Amino acid sequence: MAEPSGGPVGSYPFVKGHGTENDFVLLPDHDGIVHGDLSAERVRRLCDRRAGIGGDGVLRVIRSRHVDATQADQAEWFMDYRNADGGASEMCGNGIRVFALHLVREGLVDPAQPIPIGTRDGVKTVTIAGQRITVDLGVPQVLGETSVSLGDRTWPATHVDMGNPHAVAFLDDSADLASLSAPGRDLDPPQHDAAVYPAGVNVELVARVGEHHVAMRVHERGVGETRSCGTGAGAVCVATAVADGRSAGQEATYAVDVPGGRLTLTWTADDHVLLAGPAEIVARGTTHL
Numbered sequence: 001m002a003e004p005s006g007g008p009v010g011s012y013p014f015v016k017g018h019g020t021e022n023d024f025v026l027l028p029d030h031d032g033i034v035h036g037d038l039s040a041e042r043v044r045r046l047c048d049r050r051a052g053i054g055g056d057g058v059l060r061v062i063r064s065r066h067v068d069a070t071q072a073d074q075a076e077w078f079m080d081y082r083n084a085d086g087g088a089s090e091m092c093g094n095g096i097r098v099f100a101l102h103l104v105r106e107g108l109v110d111p112a113q114p115i116p117i118g119t120r121d122g123v124k125t126v127t128i129a130g131q132r133i134t135v136d137l138g139v140p141q142v143l144g145e146t147s148v149s150l151g152d153r154t155w156p157a158t159h160v161d162m163g164n165p166h167a168v169a170f171l172d173d174s175a176d177l178a179s180l181s182a183p184g185r186d187l188d189p190p191q192h193d194a195a196v197y198p199a200g201v202n203v204e205l206v207a208r209v210g211e212h213h214v215a216m217r218v219h220e221r222g223v224g225e226t227r228s229c230g231t232g233a234g235a236v237c238v239a240t241a242v243a244d245g246r247s248a249g250q251e252a253t254y255a256v257d258v259p260g261g262r263l264t265l266t267w268t269a270d271d272h273v274l275l276a277g278p279a280e281i282v283a284r285g286t287t288h289l
């Protein structure tokens with residue numbers, strides 16, 4: 001039974017999961033009849049960490065044919081991703097790994113085969129090998145230099161498009177990522193060039209840890225600081241490899257430490273970015289939110 005606004009009345013199922021502590025509320029809505037247009041207000045209620053279930057975003061689990069018929073012949077399932085503020089984004093690298101795990105747990109796909117999933121950035125392929133869930137994020141675009149600021153500090157940043165927009169800034173060797181906010185506090189929203197990013201941006205602040213090993217904090221568009229960002233880690237891999245002088249056709253792999261764990265990123269010789277790491281489903285239930 002649908003509300004006039006297109007949302008549901010009564011209880012409906014949800015699933016909670018995370019990838020390196022980037023956490024999501026999944027809404028099974030296979031044929032698009034439970035949640036209608038899925039309003040921004042409903043997404044905000046679900047993601048609210050005090051009055052709701054809590055999450056960095058919502059992943060509606062829906063068949064591609066109900067969202068984008070052009071993807072339906074390649075991918076049965078579509079990840080309808082929304083940021084915690086209710087806005088849509090093109091892609092979510094951790095979300096799609098959690099989404100694939102959910103499809104497997106529900107018996108909706110064969111985990112032994114590559115799993116194609118539709119997104120607003122086109123079809124992505126996920127593969128599962130034990131605890132390691134890998135998504136091919138596709139071909140990155142390095143779009144030049146910009147800058148980002150936090151308080152009275154400004155850094156040069158690399159503009160990387162991973163399907164969604166990113167600004168990657170490297171801190172001085174001596175800089176401490178933890179010092180970017182008061183102890184136990186989240187990052188304030190970094191300032192960016194609105195002319196470069198008219199639709200907003202995800203900002204990654206990066207420190208080198210060792211050879212082919214970096215650490216990052218991220219402030220996500222539409223969310224705030226999160227414990228991890230998969231496309232952000234992909235952008236960091238690309239910006240770091242460029243800074244390290246990677247030449248076209250050369251494979252580069254980086255360990256990327258995030259507050260919620262570690263991701264492994266590979267920029268392949270054929271120019272794709274692969275994001276690998278763990279994902280977990282932690283709860284299933286019903287909600288009336």
Ligand SMILES: N[C@@H](CCC[C@H](N)C(=O)O)C(=O)O
Pocket residue numbers: 022083088089090091092093094095164165202220221222223226228229230231232
């Ligand atoms: N956490 C995600 C990215 C989610 C979307 C982002 N906030 C945006 O607005 O582009 C990831 O793991 O990639």
